[in-house]
Amino acid sequence: MTDLNSLAASIVDGSVQVIDLTSPLHSGTPVLALPPEFGQTAVFELEEISRYDDRGPAWYWNNVHTGEHTGTHVDAPIHWVTGQDKDDVSQIPAQRLVGPAIIIDKTAEVAANPDYCLTLEDVKAWEAENGPIPPHSWFLFRTGWSKYGDDPVAFANADENGPHTPGVTPEAAKYLSESEILGWGVETVGTDAGGAMVFDPPFPCHNMFMGANKCGVTQLRNLDKLPITGAVVVVAPLPIVKGSGSPCRVLALVQK
Numbered sequence: 512m513t514d515l516n517s518l519a520a521s522i523v524d525g526s527v528q529v530i531d532l533t534s535p536l537h538s539g540t541p542v543l544a545l546p547p548e549f550g551q552t553a554v555f556e557l558e559e560i561s562r563y564d565d566r567g568p569a570w571y572w573n574n575v576h577t578g579e580h581t582g583t584h585v586d587a588p589i590h591w592v593t594g595q596d597k598d599d600v601s602q603i604p605a606q607r608l609v610g611p612a613i614i615i616d617k618t619a620e621v622a623a624n625p626d627y628c629l630t631l632e633d634v635k636a637w638e639a640e641n642g643p644i645p646p647h648s649w650f651l652f653r654t655g656w657s658k659y660g661d662d663p664v665a666f667a668n669a670d671e672n673g674p675h676t677p678g679v680t681p682e683a684a685k686y687l688s689e690s691e692i693l694g695w696g697v698e699t700v701g702t703d704a705g706g707a708m709v710f711d712p713p714f715p716c717h718n719m720f721m722g723a724n725k726c727g728v729t730q731l732r733n734l735d736k737l738p739i740t741g742a743v744v745v746v747a748p749l750p751i752v753k754g755s756g757s758p759c760r761v762l763a764l765v766q767k
């Protein structure tokens with residue numbers, strides 16, 4: 512039996528489970544709100560074409576309206592100015608969309624401080640415990656933030672000073688961007704902290720990961736159902752030609 516046949520059999524018998532890490536996509540799905548002087552992304556909307564009626568008696572279908580960066584989505588390297596000569600979302604090699612998943616868990620720290628940012632020391636401590644970050648892996652930031660995913664106000668957690676959501680320090684972003692990971696996945700609306708506009712550089716995750724031709728993945732759910740190491744993740748954005756990103760389905764294979 513080949514490895515792939517064995518995997519298929521394990522999916523059929525349930526000893527390998529498929530966990531959906533994707534947030535449901537609907538008109539209430541939270542989206543990023545930038546300061547008002549900037550352009551804004553669209554919320555997701557369905558426009559009904561027909562529903563077993565005069566417009567189409569036996570079929571139901573819709574047009575969809577969405578931003579590229581609406582709901583669970585991929586940030587392609589070209590999304591950021593530092594990656595402007597790098598891959599658009601259609602150019603990301605399929606081989607770089609599938610890989611082992613590793614989890615760094617800061618749920619407790621984020622519960623105590625929503626502005627918590629992953630430090631270089633946190634990453635080094637993870638490596639001391641779990642070994643070097645494996646190449647070609649998706650590094651996923653478990654924060655517990657997805658519990659707010661159905662409440663746009665709580666999800667944004669903004670006050671007069673802007674949003675308060677977890678992220679990554681510039682030092683940790685630099686270290687991870689120089690590693691061989693495929694990209695960085697988060698539970699929040701964007702890969703950077705809510706307060707990252709005033710970091711040096713601003714939005715360090717975007718700045719460094721996109722510049723290194725790596726991807727970001729946002730608004731993940733069910734990271735609490737994944738082991739720290741050992742899962743395999745499939746990230747599936749639409750191949751939008753010249754697209755800066757795409758809503759995506761993210762699935763994890765987990766050994767029961």
Ligand code: MN
Nearest residue numbers: 580585586756
């Ligand atoms: Mn994005």
